[in-house]
Amino acid sequence: MNDRRIVIVTGGRLGDWALLLIGPDDFVIGADAGALFLARRGIRPDIALGDFDSVTAGELALIRRASAETREYDPVDKDYTDTELAWRLAVAKRPKEIVLIGGIGTRFDHTLANVHLLRFAAREGVPACLADEHNRIRLVSGSLQIADEGYPYVSLLPLTETVTGITLTGFLYPLADATIEIGQSIGISNKLTGDAGTIAIKQGLLLAIESRD
Known part of the structure; x- marks a missing residue:
């Protein structure tokens, strides 16, 4: 299978x-x-x-x-x-x-x-x-590549209380070794700058939500 x-x-x-x-x-x-x-x-x-x-x-x-x-x-x-x-x-x-x-x-x-x-x-x-x-929802536990498949928005929300070491490449709003806690909206409505981007984290679980209206 x-x-x-x-x-x-x-x-x-x-x-x-x-x-x-x-x-x-x-x-x-x-x-x-x-x-x-x-x-x-x-x-x-x-x-x-x-x-x-x-x-x-x-x-x-x-x-x-x-x-x-x-x-x-x-x-x-x-x-x-x-x-x-x-x-x-x-x-x-x-x-x-x-x-x-x-x-x-x-x-x-x-x-x-x-x-x-x-x-x-x-x-x-x-x-x-x-x-x-309108949406595709995946979970990042180490790294995830996001390809441009018609979703203009990519939002990141913690599934654990804290997610640390967040690094984004290929995004309009990059992050480098950042931390996001549950309840923070800093990860909402990011965008790819090219055909693909990469999300990498060091600890925690992070939801990657691709959306279109």
């Missing part, structure tokens, strides 16, 4: 834009209503999973028919959200990257929990991101 991406589609904010983020060689996991989204658009999930408490019996039947494999969980007797179940499965497969689509939505609690999943992937050495129509 190391030579393939895993794309997880979950039940947050979704639209036709999401289809553009799924490649023909991707291993696709549909989590709960995300599996229904895929089934309705003719995309066959390799695995559909969840407690499926957000779909009707008829919709669940459609998911079962449309998916290569369906894993159903009791809505009470489980410790993780459907998205985290899919994320843990994806990390265990050791892909070259995990992309979570639909992880950003109207439920801020779920959105924030999904952002925190990046830490779990980083601890296991698996590159990962959350993506939607």
